Amino acid sequence: MIYIDIQNRKIPALGYGTWQLKDKACVDGVLKALDIGYRHIDTAQIYENESEVGLAIEQSGVKRDDIFLTTKVWMSNLEHKLFRPSVEESLRKLKAGYVDLLLIHWPVTQVSFAEQMKSLREVHEAGLARMIGVSNFTVAQMREVREELGAPVVNNQVEYHPFLSQKPVLDYVRAHDMFLTAYSPLARGKVRNDQTLQDIAEKHGKTPGQVALRWLVQQERVAAIPKAASEENLRGNFDIFSFTLDADEMQRISLLTKNAKRLINPDWAPRWDMAAA
Numbered sequence: 281m282i283y284i285d286i287q288n289r290k291i292p293a294l295g296y297g298t299w300q301l302k303d304k305a306c307v308d309g310v311l312k313a314l315d316i317g318y319r320h321i322d323t324a325q326i327y328e329n330e331s332e333v334g335l336a337i338e339q340s341g342v343k344r345d346d347i348f349l350t351t352k353v354w355m356s357n358l359e360h361k362l363f364r365p366s367v368e369e370s371l372r373k374l375k376a377g378y379v380d381l382l383l384i385h386w387p388v389t390q391v392s393f394a395e396q397m398k399s400l401r402e403v404h405e406a407g408l409a410r411m412i413g414v415s416n417f418t419v420a421q422m423r424e425v426r427e428e429l430g431a432p433v434v435n436n437q438v439e440y441h442p443f444l445s446q447k448p449v450l451d452y453v454r455a456h457d458m459f460l461t462a463y464s465p466l467a468r469g470k471v472r473n474d475q476t477l478q479d480i481a482e483k484h485g486k487t488p489g490q491v492a493l494r495w496l497v498q499q500e501r502v503a504a505i506p507k508a509a510s511e512e513n514l515r516g517n518f519d520i521f522s523f524t525l526d527a528d529e530m531q532r533i534s535l536l537t538k539n540a541k542r543l544i545n546p547d548w549a550p551r552w553d554m555a556a557a
């Protein structure tokens with residue numbers, strides 16, 4: 281495992297994403313992931329699977345303290361009066377006294393950032409969240425919550441894979457002792473069809489998915505949270521620590537990000553940062 285050092289915590293750079301895993305498939309997936317060795321699990325209020333994630337953690341026998349657990353507050357719970365109760369409900373479902381990282385899922389502005397950050401700080405100070413962060417925030421929005429509002433956010437979870445650059449966000453997190461979590465790190469499965477990734481994978485006796493994940497976690501302050509329902513993918517995605525990509529391979533994959541294929545772009549998304557060409 282590669283770890284990211286932030287605030288005296290070692291965060292496993294490879295985690296397990298659980299979006300669209302429901303009911304028994306979610307319990308089975310998280311149980312298998314923990315058995316394989318994953319110690320970083322990503323869920324969210326909107327995924328409607330926090331209870332299943334909590335059940336699997338409980339059944340796994342892995343100590344809660346050994347797992348880096350993230351959840352996210354959905355946009356309907358951002359008002360101050362709803363925020364903390366929603367986090368307490370998440371913790372009840374997760375059967376956990378705290379999450380390691382609590383994120384604001386999307387930067388919607390129906391509730392002011394000042395109010396959102398007040399709530400986020402309160403649950404942080406109350407010990408319900410060991411670290412706090414955001415998701416899908418632009419650089420300007422990160423600047424606003426950290427530098428104007430003083431919220432100690434340490435993470436931005438954004439879409440990042442070989443077909444989408446996140447250079448502006450990466451530059452900002454690296455300059456401010458934060459880290460970036462790459463969601464949809466396999467471009468939702470599309471990495472398997474790319475010729476460059478196939479060529480590099482063949483050289484290492486790996487799959488394009490393994491190469492994409494290795495490219496991510498080999499970057500400074502980047503974590504990746506692939507989702508996999510099948511045991512084959514779950515195992516394969518964890519098997520990325522026995523090979524290294526050289527500088528030329530890293531560069532060839534980075535060039536693919538010029539394709540700028542963003543896969544997650546709902547109506548409520550912000551005006552995304554554009555990487556310089």
Ligand SMILES: NC(=O)c1ccc[n+]([C@@H]2O[C@H](COP(=O)([O-])OP(=O)(O)OC[C@H]3O[C@@H](n4cnc5c(N)ncnc54)[C@H](OP(=O)(O)O)[C@@H]3O)[C@@H](O)[C@H]2O)c1
Pocket residue numbers: 296297298299300322323385415416437438462463464465466467468469470472487488489490505506507508509510513514516517544
């Ligand atoms: N913050 C946000 O707004 C946000 C948005 C999107 C996602 N996320 C988080 O990020 C996690 C991952 O993103 P994602 O689920 O969108 O997409 P992803 O992890 O990029 O891709 C998942 C898909 O790829 C397949 N797959 C798994 N391993 C593979 C491999 N080695 N090679 C080829 N295909 C493979 C999976 O198939 P099987 O399942 O059949 O194995 C699944 O269909 C989510 O689960 C969620 O936790 C957060």
